[in-house]
Amino acid sequence: MTAQLTAELAAQLSQVSRAVALLHAGELVAFPTETVYGLGADANNPFAIAKIFAAKGRPVDHPLIVHLADASQIGRWAIDIPEAVGKLAAAFWPGPLTLILKRHPDVLDAVTGGQDTVGLRVPNHPLALQLLREFGGASGGGLAAPSANRFGRVSPTTAAHVREELGDAVAMILDGGPCAVGIESTILDLSGGEPRILRPGMIDADVIGAVLGRPPAFGGQHNAPRVSGSLEAHYAPRTPLQLAAAADLTATARKALAAGQRVVVLAAQPPAFSHENMAWRAASADPARFAHDIYAQLRELDALGCDLILIATPAADEAWRAVADRLRRASAGSK
Ligand code: TXA
Numbered sequence: 001m002t003a004q005l006t007a008e009l010a011a012q013l014s015q016v017s018r019a020v021a022l023l024h025a026g027e028l029v030a031f032p033t034e035t036v037y038g039l040g041a042d043a044n045n046p047f048a049i050a051k052i053f054a055a056k057g058r059p060v061d062h063p064l065i066v067h068l069a070d071a072s073q074i075g076r077w078a079i080d081i082p083e084a085v086g087k088l089a090a091a092f093w094p095g096p097l098t099l100i101l102k103r104h105p106d107v108l109d110a111v112t113g114g115q116d117t118v119g120l121r122v123p124n125h126p127l128a129l130q131l132l133r134e135f136g137g138a139s140g141g142g143l144a145a146p147s148a149n150r151f152g153r154v155s156p157t158t159a160a161h162v163r164e165e166l167g168d169a170v171a172m173i174l175d176g177g178p179c180a181v182g183i184e185s186t187i188l189d190l191s192g193g194e195p196r197i198l199r200p201g202m203i204d205a206d207v208i209g210a211v212l213g214r215p216p217a218f219g220g221q222h223n224a225p226r227v228s229g230s231l232e233a234h235y236a237p238r239t240p241l242q243l244a245a246a247a248d249l250t251a252t253a254r255k256a257l258a259a260g261q262r263v264v265v266l267a268a269q270p271p272a273f274s275h276e277n278m279a280w281r282a283a284s285a286d287p288a289r290f291a292h293d294i295y296a297q298l299r300e301l302d303a304l305g306c307d308l309i310l311i312a313t314p315a316a317d318e319a320w321r322a323v324a325d326r327l328r329r330a331s332a333g334s335k
Pocket residue numbers: 033035036037038039062063064065096098100112115117118119121123145146147148183184185187198223226227228229230
């Protein structure tokens with residue numbers, strides 16, 4: 001190992017020790033995960049949890065995901081754990097999958113939003129895992145962490161985004177570089193009856209179905225108002241965002257331009273014509289790459305100060321489901 005690498009590692013380790021001390025003192029620490037940055041607090045400290053809701057401006061009945069160092073800690077947080085959990089954890093943890101299980105009676109109401117279930121996840125990021133190991137240790141403690149953005153807004157995928165969103169509301173931001181996945185975890189409800197995907201993510205229904213031995217269902221009406229990521233208007237930029245089928249993109253852009261609007265188009269291919277009031281930004285044709293880039297791109301597009309962000313609707317197949325879901329909500333939330 002080079003001297004520079006060793007120094008970098010030492011600096012990160014001391015950052016983690018500081019973060020752990022702040023968390024034990026009931027402060028908020030933003031940390032990187034492979035999906036998006038999380039706004040972490042001690043999941044056993046009601047005062048620390050209250051700070052999360054205040055910092056985000058989030059309604060208090062919206063439950064939080066508890067992040068754990070490894071699957072062996074599940075029993076501290078959940079009861080009646082179905083057999084499928086072992087298989088799913090072995091296949092996907094650490095990774096971008098959140099499991100909804102029946103809550104252990106010791107879990108705080110503030111974390112579950114008063115529901116009888118709890119969301120658990122082991123994130124796949126070295127700094128997050130280091131933090132969770134040092135914080136939770138043998139006691140099996142966990143970190144409650146929503147995405148580190150203000151309620152209804154675009155999730156942060158870099159430390160700089162977190163600073164823009166939350167500024168002084170957070171005691172410390174651990175910088176782990178840009179997030180590898182880029183959109184939030186898949187949420188799978190295993191708390192009763194058949195497994196259901198409540199929020200699609202990059203671990204898709206096909207791979208989950210292969211592990212479960214049957215395809216999961218989608219949606220969960222009983223949960224609908226409680227899953228903020230399932231609200232119609234969410235993940236939204238400030239500029240109005242419209243989706244248009246690739247074939248309609250040109251006509252939609254022309255109409256907006258004719259109405260005097262300044263338009264930025266996000267699509268794999270440039271528009272068929274150019275116009276002084278229209279800009280184009282390239283989108284990836286690969287769903288994983290698209291997911292990786294989209295939140296940072298929405299922030300950049302927003303900063304252009306156009307009247308309309310126009311995005312080509314992704315293909316209607318399973319690989320694009322999670323991305324299509326976020327774009328639809330961003331479009332509903334921007335109006
Ligand atoms: O990738 C992620 O999941 C990121 C990173 C930081 O781990 N976290 C995240 O948290 O997206 P948040 O709070 O922004 O979204 C979590 C979603 C919310 O929509 C919440 O309502 C839902 O998970 N959720 C949490 N606990 C739940 C429960 N017990 N039942 C149903 N939904 C739950």
